[in-house]
Each structure stands twice: as structure tokens, then as C-alpha cells.
Amino acid sequence: MNKGFLFFGAVIFAVYIYFTYWNIYVSHRKQKENHYPELTKDEIFEEYEEANSDETAEK
Known part of the structure; x- marks a missing residue:
């Protein structure tokens, strides 16, 4: 019975x-x-590349 509950919980x-x-x-x-x-x-x-490079340049 315990293994059934464990299996059902894993599926959920x-x-x-x-x-x-x-x-x-x-x-x-x-x-x-x-x-x-x-x-x-x-x-x-x-x-995205430009935005990320601008953020790293500011720090």
C-alpha cells in the first residue's frame, strides 16, 4: 500500500x-x-545581447 501511494504521489x-x-x-x-x-x-x-552587455558594463 505504501508503494502505491509513493507511485501515485510521484506521478502527480x-x-x-x-x-x-x-x-x-x-x-x-x-x-x-x-x-x-x-x-x-x-x-x-x-x-538581449546588447542589454546584457550594458548591464555588465555599468557594474
């Missing part, structure tokens, strides 16, 4: 973790689209 936990990561992925993708709707993926990458 795995489903929870899966949907958590899925939610993070979808939210991040939508946030990129909202902030940079007309840019290509390469342009978005360049913007």
Missing part, C-alpha cells in the same frame, strides 16, 4: 513539474512577442 509531482515548465516556456514566448512584435529572432537575440 511529475505532472505538476511538467505543467510548471510548460507555463514558463509559453509565458516567456508570449512576452517576447509582446515586447518585440515586429523583430525577427536574430534581432531579438541582438537586443
Whole structure:
């Protein structure tokens, strides 16, 4: 009986973790689209790279 509860809990936990990561992925993708709707993926990458280099230069 204990192993059954452990297995059932592990399945619930795995489903929870899966949907958590899925939610993070979808939210991040939508946030990129909202902030940079007309840019290509390469342009978005360049913007992130510039922003990160500016932050490190200030410190």
C-alpha cells in the first residue's frame, strides 16, 4: 500500500513539474512577442545581447 501511494504521489509531482515548465516556456514566448512584435529572432537575440552587455558594463 505504501508503494502505491509513493507511485501515485510521484506521478502527480511529475505532472505538476511538467505543467510548471510548460507555463514558463509559453509565458516567456508570449512576452517576447509582446515586447518585440515586429523583430525577427536574430534581432531579438541582438537586443538581449546588447542589454546584457550594458548591464555588465555599468557594474
